[in-house]
Amino acid sequence: xxGVAQSPRYKIIEKRQSVAFWCNPISGHATLYWYQQIxxxxxxxxxxxxxxxxxxxxxxxxxxxxxxxxxxxxxxLKIQPAKLEDSAVYLCASSFxxxxxxxxxxxxxxPGTRLTVL
Amino acid sequence: xxxxxxxxxxxxxxxxxxxxxxxxQTSGFNGLFWxxxxxxxxxxxxxxxxxxxxEEKGRFSSFLSRSKGYSYLLLKELQMKDSASYxxxxxxxxxxxxxxxxxxxTTVTVRA
Numbered sequence: 001x002x003g004v005a006q007s008p009r010y011k012i013i014e015k016r017q018s019v020a021f022w023c024n025p026i027s028g029h030a031t032l033y034w035y036q037q038i039x040x041x042x043x044x045x046x047x048x049x050x051x052x053x054x055x056x057x058x059x060x061x062x063x064x065x066x067x068x069x070x071x072x073x074x075x076x077l078k079i080q081p082a083k084l085e086d087s088a089v090y091l092c093a094s095s096f097x098x099x100x101x102x103x104x105x106x107x108x109x110x111p112g113t114r115l116t117v118l
Numbered sequence: 119x120x121x122x123x124x125x126x127x128x129x130x131x132x133x134x135x136x137x138x139x140x141x142x143q144t145s146g147f148n149g150l151f152w153x154x155x156x157x158x159x160x161x162x163x164x165x166x167x168x169x170x171x172x173e174e175k176g177r178f179s180s181f182l183s184r185s186k187g188y189s190y191l192l193l194k195e196l197q198m199k200d201s202a203s204y205x206x207x208x209x210x211x212x213x214x215x216x217x218x219x220x221x222x223x224t225t226v227t228v229r230a
Contacts, residue, residue, distance in 0.1 A: 004160075042122075042205050042220030043161070056215050091160060106151075107218065109160035 002026065004110035006092050012116045018080040021113045025073070025094030031055075033107065034067055034077050035091040043091055049075065079115075087117045120144045120219035124206050129227045130196055138191045138204050138224045146211020152180050152191045153205040155223065161205055164191070193226070201228045 005024040013019050025032050031050050035043035046065065047057040052072040060067070064083070069075040079086055093107040121143040130136040142150070149168040153161035167173055167182035167189060179192040193200055203223040210217045 040222065042207070042222050044220070045217055048215065048217070056217060105216075106163050106166070109153075109162070111160050114158075 004092055004094055004108055006090075006110040006113055008113055009111060010114050010116075012118065013082055014118050015084055016081040018078065019082055019115065020076050020078045021090050021092075021115075023075045023077070023092030023110060025075075025092070026108055029094035029096055029108075030072075031095045031097060032069055032075050033093040033095075034075070035093065037089045037091055037112070039088070046077070082115075082117045084117050087115055089114050120208055120210060122206055122208055122219060122221035124204075124221040124224045126222070127225045127227070129229060131229050132196055132198060134196050136193045136196060136226060138193070138206075138226070140189045140191070140206035140221060142187050142189075142206070142208050142221075144187070144208050144210060144219070146214060147184060147208060148211065148216055149209040150180075150182055150189050151207040151209070151218065152178075152189075153207060153220075155203045155205055157202070164204075196228045198228050198230065201226060 007022050011019055033048050034046045036046050037043040046060045047067045048055045049069040052069050065079055067077045089112040091112045092110040095105050095107045124140045151166050152164040154164050155161040165180035167180050170182055170184055172181045177194045182189045203225045205223045206221040207218045
């Protein structure tokens with residue numbers, strides 16, 4: 001079974017530039033998550049999709065970050081304009097169901113995109 | 119909200135045992151996960167506890183005490199490949215859509 005795919009793996013941009021990340025979840029997984037992981041910290045949820053609808057985007061800085069999941073499969077996360085503090089690894093994860101089902105519901109993570117903002 | 123604490127770093131010798139503690143204070147609790155994350159790689163699932171007690175899976179075991187807000191991950195017969203960051207994550211309440219909140223991670227270094 002193919003895992004969660006992300007691209008690019010690395011990106012270096014200057015502040016105030018724009019950047020976009022792409023994620024392809026595991027086939028059949030309805031729920032997709034974007035996390036931000038700053039060096040030395042645990043992942044922080046930015047946005048959660050259930051199919052193509054947003055379930056939770058309470059921690060997404062909406063003045064500069066946007067995300068979409070058209071057709072309920074692939075997703076893109078965009079930052080416009082980038083700031084120095086956006087330097088982090090952006091992790092995409094997927095799960096078979098969303099959190100509304102108790103039980104296991106393991107999240108599978110992609111390799112991440114390491115963003116450096118200069 | 120969620121407050122999750124775990125030690126920053128631990129060092130142990132190959133073949134030894136290491137116990138990584140995690141304490142949490144949460145507004146809702148619906149399970150605790152442990153993930154392993156090697157440097158530059160994605161987190162990978164290790165264990166899930168929702169009831170009190172010990173779950174054993176090969177060299178790794180995880181314990182949960184809900185009344186104490188406490189969990190630990192036990193790594194036995196340490197191998198060099200176990201050098202990684204170990205993330206404790208708590209799943210929140212239904213009103214929070216069972217969102218996962220992660221601790222900052224414990225970096226384990228295994229020495230020969």
